[in-house]
Amino acid sequence: MKGADVDIVGVSKFFGSFQALKNVSLSISKGEFFSLLGPSGCGKTTVLRLIGGFEEPDSGTIAIEGKNVIGLPPDKRHCNTVFQSYALFPHLSVFENVAFPLRIRKIPQQLVREKVMRYLSLVQLEMHAAKKPSQLSGGQRQRVAIARALINEPSILLLDEPLSALDAKLRQHMLMELDAIHDKVGITFIYVTHDQQEALSVSDRIAVMNMGEVLQIGTPRQIYENPATEFVARFIGETNVFSLKILSIDGTKIYGEVDGLGPMFVDDETDAKPGETVLATIRPEKIRISADLPNTNGGRINVLHGIVAEPIYSGFQTKYVVQLDTGMMVTVYRQHANWSEGIPDIEWKDEVYLSFSASDMVIVEMHEQ
Amino acid sequence: MKKQVGLYYSLPQIMWLLVFFAAPLGIIIAYSFLKKGLYGGVEPQFSLEAYTAMANPNILIVTWRTLKMSVIATILTLLIALPCGYSIARSQNQAMRLFLVIVPFWTNFLVRIYAWIAILGNEGFLNDIIRALHLRSESVQFLYNQTAVILVLVYMYLPYAILPLFSTIDKFDFTLLDAARDLGASRFQSYVRILLPNIKSGLVTAGLFTFVPIFGAYAVPLLIGGKDSYMLGNIIADQLTKTRNWPLASSISMTVTILTTGLVFLIAMRKPREQKQVFDADPGLITPVASGGR
Numbered sequence: 001m002k003g004a005d006v007d008i009v010g011v012s013k014f015f016g017s018f019q020a021l022k023n024v025s026l027s028i029s030k031g032e033f034f035s036l037l038g039p040s041g042c043g044k045t046t047v048l049r050l051i052g053g054f055e056e057p058d059s060g061t062i063a064i065e066g067k068n069v070i071g072l073p074p075d076k077r078h079c080n081t082v083f084q085s086y087a088l089f090p091h092l093s094v095f096e097n098v099a100f101p102l103r104i105r106k107i108p109q110q111l112v113r114e115k116v117m118r119y120l121s122l123v124q125l126e127m128h129a130a131k132k133p134s135q136l137s138g139g140q141r142q143r144v145a146i147a148r149a150l151i152n153e154p155s156i157l158l159l160d161e162p163l164s165a166l167d168a169k170l171r172q173h174m175l176m177e178l179d180a181i182h183d184k185v186g187i188t189f190i191y192v193t194h195d196q197q198e199a200l201s202v203s204d205r206i207a208v209m210n211m212g213e214v215l216q217i218g219t220p221r222q223i224y225e226n227p228a229t230e231f232v233a234r235f236i237g238e239t240n241v242f243s244l245k246i247l248s249i250d251g252t253k254i255y256g257e258v259d260g261l262g263p264m265f266v267d268d269e270t271d272a273k274p275g276e277t278v279l280a281t282i283r284p285e286k287i288r289i290s291a292d293l294p295n296t297n298g299g300r301i302n303v304l305h306g307i308v309a310e311p312i313y314s315g316f317q318t319k320y321v322v323q324l325d326t327g328m329m330v331t332v333y334r335q336h337a338n339w340s341e342g343i344p345d346i347e348w349k350d351e352v353y354l355s356f357s358a359s360d361m362v363i364v365e366m367h368e369q
Numbered sequence: 370m371k372k373q374v375g376l377y378y379s380l381p382q383i384m385w386l387l388v389f390f391a392a393p394l395g396i397i398i399a400y401s402f403l404k405k406g407l408y409g410g411v412e413p414q415f416s417l418e419a420y421t422a423m424a425n426p427n428i429l430i431v432t433w434r435t436l437k438m439s440v441i442a443t444i445l446t447l448l449i450a451l452p453c454g455y456s457i458a459r460s461q462n463q464a465m466r467l468f469l470v471i472v473p474f475w476t477n478f479l480v481r482i483y484a485w486i487a488i489l490g491n492e493g494f495l496n497d498i499i500r501a502l503h504l505r506s507e508s509v510q511f512l513y514n515q516t517a518v519i520l521v522l523v524y525m526y527l528p529y530a531i532l533p534l535f536s537t538i539d540k541f542d543f544t545l546l547d548a549a550r551d552l553g554a555s556r557f558q559s560y561v562r563i564l565l566p567n568i569k570s571g572l573v574t575a576g577l578f579t580f581v582p583i584f585g586a587y588a589v590p591l592l593i594g595g596k597d598s599y600m601l602g603n604i605i606a607d608q609l610t611k612t613r614n615w616p617l618a619s620s621i622s623m624t625v626t627i628l629t630t631g632l633v634f635l636i637a638m639r640k641p642r643e644q645k646q647v648f649d650a651d652p653g654l655i656t657p658v659a660s661g662g663r
Contacts, residue, residue, distance in 0.1 A: 054547055074550040087548035091566040100562075101552040152553060 003031040003187035004065040004078060004155035006051060011060030013046055020046045022212040024060070028190060028205075033182050035191045035199040038209035039235070044192045045084075047209075048158050051190065053077045064156065079156035080149040084164060086141045088133040094120070094144050095129040101152045119147040122181065139170050146181065156188045163198065175202055196236045200224065208232045229365040233281045240287075240330045241364075244280040246272055253300070254363070256280075260326035265300040265358035272363070279364050285333040286360040289320055290353050291344055300358035304330065308350045322352060330354060394626075401619035409613035419616035423624065428604060432624075435584060435600040438515060442522040443580040446530045449523065450575060454534030455564075459543070467535065470528050478525070482592050485521050486512065489593075513595035521593050522583050529582070530575035537571025538564075573636055581629045601625055 006028040013021040021043045028034045036044035049055045050062060053074035062069055069077055080101075088097050095116055096103075102112045120126045123143035133141055142162060149157055162178070163171045179202045182189050193199050199206050200220040207217045208231075216228040227233035230241060244256040244264055254266040256278075264280065272278045288294065296303060309329065310321040320332045332354060334346075346352055401419050403411040422428075457466045473481060488494045489511035496508045511517055541564065549559035565572070587602030594600075601621060608618035 052551060054550075073556075074547070075553045075555060081548070081551045083544055083548055085542065085544055087542065087544040089545060089548075089563055089567075100549070100554075104553045104558060104562075148552065 002155065002185070005030050006156065006188065006190070007061075007063040007066075008047070008050075009061050009063075011047075011050065011057040011062065013043075013050065013055065013057050020212055021050075021057070024209075024212070024214050026207055026214065026217065028188060031186050031188055033179070033189045033191065033202055033204045035193060035203040035206045036209060037193055037196060037199040037206050037236075040194055041211075042209040043212040044194075044209050045160055048081070048160050048190060048192050051077075051156070052079060052081050052158050078154055079158055080152055080154040081158040081160060082142075082145045082149045082162045084161045086133075086145040086162075086165075088141055088144055088148075090133055092132075093129065094125060094131050094133065094136070097133065097144055098148045098151055100148065115151060119151045122150070122184070123147045123177075138166050139174060142166065142174060143177075146178075150181075150185060154187065156190060157185075159189060159191045161192055161194065163193075163195075171198070178202065200236070208235065210235070226362055227281070227364055230279050230281070233362070233364050238284050238331055239281045240284065242280045242282075243277055244363075245277045246270075246274050248274055253358075261304060261324065261328075264302050264361075266361040266363060267300065267357075267359040268361060268363045270363045279366055280361050281364055282356050282361050284319070284331040285335070287330070287332045287354050287356045289322070289332045289334055289346060290355070291346060291350060293353050294355040296355070301355050302358065302361075304354040306330065306352060306354065308346060308348055308352055311346070311348055320346065320352075322354060397619045397622050400615055401623050403616055405614050405616045409615060411615055416616070419614075419620035422614075422617050423620055428621065431599055431601055431604055434598075435602075438519060438522075438598070438600065439580055439584045439586075442519045442526070442583050443576055445519065445523045446526055446579045447534075447572065447575060450527055450530035450534050451572075453527075453531045454538050454571075454575075457531070457535045458538040458541070463539075467532075470531050470535075473528065479588060479592075481525070482521065482588060485517075485524070485593060489517060512593060513598075515594070515598040518586075518590050518594040518598040518600075521589050522586060525589065526579040526583060529578040533574040533578060534568070534571045537568045537574075541567055577633060577636065581633070584629055585625055 006026070008024060008026040011021055011024045012019065024043070024047060026034075026047070036047055038044050046055065050057055051064070053069065053072055053076070056070060064078065089100065092100065098119055099112050099116045102115065107115075117126060117129070120129055123146055125140060125143055125147065128136060128140060133144065136144065142165075145162070159178075163174055166174060175198055178189075178191075182202075191199070191203065200223075203220055205217060205219055206223050208215045208223060210231050216223060216232050218226070223232065224236055227236065227239075233239045233241065242258045242261070242264065244254075244258055244266065246254060246256045247263075248255045249270070249272075252267050252269055254268065254270060256264055256266065258264050258280075266280050268280075270278060294301070294303060304324055306322040306324040308320050309323040312319040312321070315336075317336060318334050320334065322330045322332060324330060400411050402415055402417070404414040404416040404418065406412050453470075457463055457470070460466050476484075486493070490496070491508040491510065491512075493511070495511060499505050499509060545563050545567070546559045549563045550556065554562060585602050586600055587606055590598050590600045590603055591606075605618045605621050605625075608614045608621065
């Protein structure tokens, strides 16, 4: 495996009196596509700048390939960055932008030409070598920035929200292209984004951050299916959260009560004891919505009753916001598979039953404010 | 109709330029081609004498010296103004720092020159310190030489260089410096290869704003300088007031004006060509693509 591993241990960073990072620890493996995901201001870009050498931590250590890099300036580190604004040099042509790192190293002209053309062809920009950055489209600039960051053959590529300036369609396309480039060059990619879809679709692992802290590290599936905290559950996709007072626990079988809604079954691991109150979440696509009382078959199925407050049709699915008898709003997605097979349509103000399996529910940590 | 309205609006401006710029310039041009009057003034008689008189070796020496001193002073000014403008642009407190740059303008030009005399003079502040520290028992002669003139010229025109440099650097995207460092450039390389080419327009403006007035300097060399630092401005004044050769004063003024405007034009003309050069840099580059048959 090419690339390098990065070990960040107990890093804190202050900007004035503002604490941007609180005791952050991350371990990123060689060749991994690792994403830092969180809302703006959560500290994810600061982590990237620390790895790149643009900032120094106030405490903690950062090691690349097992070697401490604190105090090493950016030009002495084996990583390169794709900046959010691309940071292409406006006075240089596309060719000279990509050639810049080679010019600094005083590589002979013949080799420069050969290598630059190879990297420009990696991002399909050979045709535009003589143009100035201002003559390129957003997606093309993006690709110049990638080629320029890769030409020094770094062991780590740092990407700071590289797609945020592109429109939605192009963003999807570039994301797939990035993934393909990652497969081709095989080095470690560290990718900062606030877009959960982006992070879920390409990452090997994701670290979800908020307010300077790492809340959860895991594969996209783990992060989505088994969020550790309420914040992670709410930030990645949509979710419904119930405040559950635990009555009894038998292994992973949790039986509790939600204020005003009655008993609820949850199948998950928890450290909580009976009598305590925890947060239980269920994703909208895991809830079935029906006009008739569903057959629970004696299994561990939760059933809730309410009225459709808002049906939102969006082509491939309909999103229903259902108001429960207690006034609580629950979001449900209903896919349109077998739409025409006589299932009665559910409309605004219809009385409905919501049912979901105990095993689809997840207990999450309360979000500290 | 619309065009005519624009003309009316710009009338005050046109009048101002006519009365205070075009007319005096016309008078100077006219005087330079006339015969010199006996006690100053001119005789209404065409003559090229004023221009042939410029071949005087004294005037040529002073012209060369003025050029040399102006170039040195301009370069020094830019070298000081560049880090100043940069640090103001990157400062959290731009308004305060800009205010400090502009503060000296509130004091009269001549008063500031006398302030320098008070600092550098034989009984001045600097010599007081030197004596108090017993470095030398006698005063050091700081004033009345080229170095002193250049020093005060640099001081006088520093704000004119700092302000345009600041405004250009302020628009510069500092992420580009991060990117250069990231791609392997040292701090110095990132300034030379990325910052300087991108603030070229500010450098040119700052250079012109200092070079042009310094080239026509009069008061500073008169009050601070000695025999070795007489500049063209002083010669013109001498011709006007002492020698009373108004046509010669006019012809030298014309030459200075033509030289400096010529310089400005040269720089203005050079710019677009330069941009084009960068655009099709390395013509050999196109070949591999073209031969690729795309």
